[in-house]
Amino acid sequence: MVKTYVFGHKSPDSDSITSSLVMTNLEKELGNTEVQAYRLGNINKETEFILNYLDIDAPELLENIEDDANVILVDHNSPSESVENLENANILKVVDHHKLALKTSYPLFLRFEPVGCTETILCKLYEENNVEITKEMATLMLSAIISDTLLLKSPTTTEDDKKAVTKLSKIAEIDVEEYGLKMLKAGTDLSSFSIEEILALDAKQIDFKNVKSIVNQVNTASIPDVLEMKDELEEGMNKIIEKENLDLFMLLITDIVNSNSQVIALGKNADLVEKSYDIKLEDNMVLLEGVVSRKKQVVPIMTENA
Amino acid sequence: MVKTYVFGHKSPDSDSITSSLVMTNLEKELGNTEVQAYRLGNINKETEFILNYLDIDAPELLENIEDDANVILVDHNSPSESVENLENANILKVVDHHKLALKTSYPLFLRFEPVGCTETILCKLYEENNVEITKEMATLMLSAIISDTLLLKSPTTTEDDKKAVTKLSKIAEIDVEEYGLKMLKAGTDLSSFSIEEILALDAKQIDFKNVKSIVNQVNTASIPDVLEMKDELEEGMNKIIEKENLDLFMLLITDIVNSNSQVIALGKNADLVEKSYDIKLEDNMVLLEGVVSRKKQVVPIMTENA
Structure with missing residues (x-):
């Protein structure tokens, strides 16, 4: 057999x-x-x-x-x-x-x-x-x-x-x-991971029409804890954007207790996030209230607005 | 609702x-x-x-x-x-x-x-x-x-x-x-159909890699009966080839009693039939012994040889 x-x-x-x-x-x-x-x-x-x-x-x-x-x-x-x-x-x-x-x-x-x-x-x-x-x-x-x-x-x-x-x-x-x-x-314990590993943990390559993107999601019980690594995360994201020739890298830091997601968006099409949720990124970031599902609350909306 | x-x-x-x-x-x-x-x-x-x-x-x-x-x-x-x-x-x-x-x-x-x-x-x-x-x-x-x-x-x-x-x-x-x-x-009674209707009855558009094709299948209890219309069928097939810009029109006339199919193949890539079944078309025709399934005995073989 x-x-x-x-x-x-x-x-x-x-x-x-x-x-x-x-x-x-x-x-x-x-x-x-x-x-x-x-x-x-x-x-x-x-x-x-x-x-x-x-x-x-x-x-x-x-x-x-x-x-x-x-x-x-x-x-x-x-x-x-x-x-x-x-x-x-x-x-x-x-x-x-x-x-x-x-x-x-x-x-x-x-x-x-x-x-x-x-x-x-x-x-x-x-x-x-x-x-x-x-x-x-x-x-x-x-x-x-x-x-x-x-x-x-x-x-x-x-x-x-x-x-x-x-x-x-x-x-x-x-x-x-x-x-x-x-x-x-x-699942929210990131202590043993390098920045590169965190950025690869649950990364999906998704093309929003012609916008070549990676959308990564990291669960946490405390968004501020993860944001202590913001500079290192952005540096890592920018490296991947360059290497993979991406138009957008979107990182969702999802608070599993309060059901919100802090988004960090980088790349030349980061404005797609602003357009899709009718918000302004500040310091490349925004809190999306009630957003926890990449599949249901990110992919269709970003695709429609791309 | x-x-x-x-x-x-x-x-x-x-x-x-x-x-x-x-x-x-x-x-x-x-x-x-x-x-x-x-x-x-x-x-x-x-x-x-x-x-x-x-x-x-x-x-x-x-x-x-x-x-x-x-x-x-x-x-x-x-x-x-x-x-x-x-x-x-x-x-x-x-x-x-x-x-x-x-x-x-x-x-x-x-x-x-x-x-x-x-x-x-x-x-x-x-x-x-x-x-x-x-x-x-x-x-x-x-x-x-x-x-x-x-x-x-x-x-x-x-x-x-x-x-x-x-x-x-x-x-x-x-x-x-x-x-x-x-x-x-x-289902084999074709008497009330025009040639155009017969050629549309069970026609599927199938691209064998780059070979743009229609493969049509007509069931019969007597292949010779259908072949009495051969000239008219070929004329109709050539019209569709021209109109749809096809590379191949393949008509399977399937004998449901004896489980064979008479094939008429027209178009500039009619040789794909010859290559796929290692046969020679004579007068645009060949009898494929034991072939009755377009899906199982035609599509994969033609795709592989295209």
């Missing part, structure tokens, strides 16, 4: 890592024994908390894949966020909750839903296929949903996410608020 | 028409009352047979949609096979079994599986959502699966299609072989 690689996006977050593990387990339960979970980058602190809680190892790092390799994509579908050489791979399945950016020359299995987290879809796939959700799998799924929806408070949260959390928290025997806040706070 | 348009591809076949009806019924059962099935072109003879058998009307013809209209696509996802103005629509859902050719700027519901027919996927969606499959719905689904898989004989046929046929034939109280052959033969 030919091996199947299962992985989430580059700069992996908890959804990408846990979904690769949960999807791999589902495939095995359905009879695809030669399947393995991988990651396309370093584990963040939040994911580390989850894996430590369960005492399980992170998936292996995937550097590249051979031509015609069988792959299953979770939590992403854009080739720019995926493995090198994806264009020569044989994509068997995609389970995702993002906009559609992939084209193929062959039919495949796709399961996309506009929900807050890939794990919410995977939870349904387990049910539909009558595969038992173990305590470990439930904990992985639950953790990712808490992460992606910021404890069900993000505007990306749907009824399906809430239902999944209710179901999974029972199987996982977890107090959602208590565990969730601990987990989210673990 | 805002209206939702449900439709299959241009030059609709039985899968596109029945799937629009079956998906609309599912949406209604799930509480989306303002939903309506449409068609993007004339009904073919086979679909007419199905609708007559059930004594139901064809969906309304859809000429265009307003900006921001809610739409659900079935049996297609390529904008080139869809309604005008799709780029300004709000695509809620896509249920399909073709290669992926759509991009969106927003997340949506996608359910794609590499099976023989869209109705096989819809049959699963009914089950997963605990919606009863009525005799009428079962007949629509079953008919489309018989059509797309040529009575489960096409290489596109999967185990899932076979399972669906077993289940649906019981609900529909239909003898699959007897009903299926009658239905397929009804």
Whole structure:
């Protein structure tokens, strides 16, 4: 049997890592024994908390894949966020909750839903296929949903996410608020990261029409703490702008307790942020009240105004 | 509540028409009352047979949609096979079994599986959502699966299609072989069509890399009968080549009884057919033994050799 690689996006977050593990387990339960979970980058602190809680190892790092390799994509579908050489791979399945950016020359299995987290879809796939959700799998799924929806408070949260959390928290025997806040706070610990690493943690390349951009999001329980590094962050952002020939680098410092985001915007199209939110940047910065979701509250608005 | 348009591809076949009806019924059962099935072109003879058998009307013809209209696509996802103005629509859902050719700027519901027919996927969606499959719905689904898989004989046929046929034939109280052959033969009746209509019946615009092509498929129980019109067909094909600035027009005349296809290939890249199948066209024609599936036995091979 030919091996199947299962992985989430580059700069992996908890959804990408846990979904690769949960999807791999589902495939095995359905009879695809030669399947393995991988990651396309370093584990963040939040994911580390989850894996430590369960005492399980992170998936292996995937550097590249051979031509015609069988792959299953979770939590992403854009080739720019995926493995090198994806264009020569044989994509068997995609389970995702993002906009559609992939084209193929062959039919495949796709399961996309506009929900807050890939794990919410995977939870349904387990049910539909009558595969038992173990305590470990439930904990992985639950953790990712808490992460992606910021404890069900993000505007990306749907009824399906809430239902999944209710179901999974029972199987996982977890107090959602208590565990969730601990987990989210673990994710805000930036102490061991260099500026370069912070700027790569959850960076997405997004083109707002012709405005070539990176939008990075860093969660925190205290915006002032992160802003102590403002000069170093701006220096790092400017280096990346130059290297990648970007028109815009937007850094969202998201306060997970109060649900706001402090934005630092640099690059020749930084005014796109001003235009999109009808605000003025001061010292390259602005506080966007109530904005916590890059997907729902940044990408569509910036795209429309670009 | 805002209206939702449900439709299959241009030059609709039985899968596109029945799937629009079956998906609309599912949406209604799930509480989306303002939903309506449409068609993007004339009904073919086979679909007419199905609708007559059930004594139901064809969906309304859809000429265009307003900006921001809610739409659900079935049996297609390529904008080139869809309604005008799709780029300004709000695509809620896509249920399909073709290669992926759509991009969106927003997340949506996608359910794609590499099976023989869209109705096989819809049959699963009914089950997963605990919606009863009525005799009428079962007949629509079953008919489309018989059509797309040529009575489960096409290489596109999967185990899932076979399972669906077993289940649906019981609900529909239909003898699959007897009903299926009658239905397929009804679809081969070209007597009431003009040459232009025959050439548009199941025509798909497909670009094999840079080779701009139309591949049309006409089912028959007797290839010689169709070839009596060869001169007129070639004249019509050449007109379309000129008008649409095509590099290739490939007409598959598929013998549904013996599972072969007579090909007529015209245009400056007609040699792509020769290269792809390692054959020589004689008088612009060749018989491709065992070839009945455009999707499985034509598109990938022609794309690879283009």
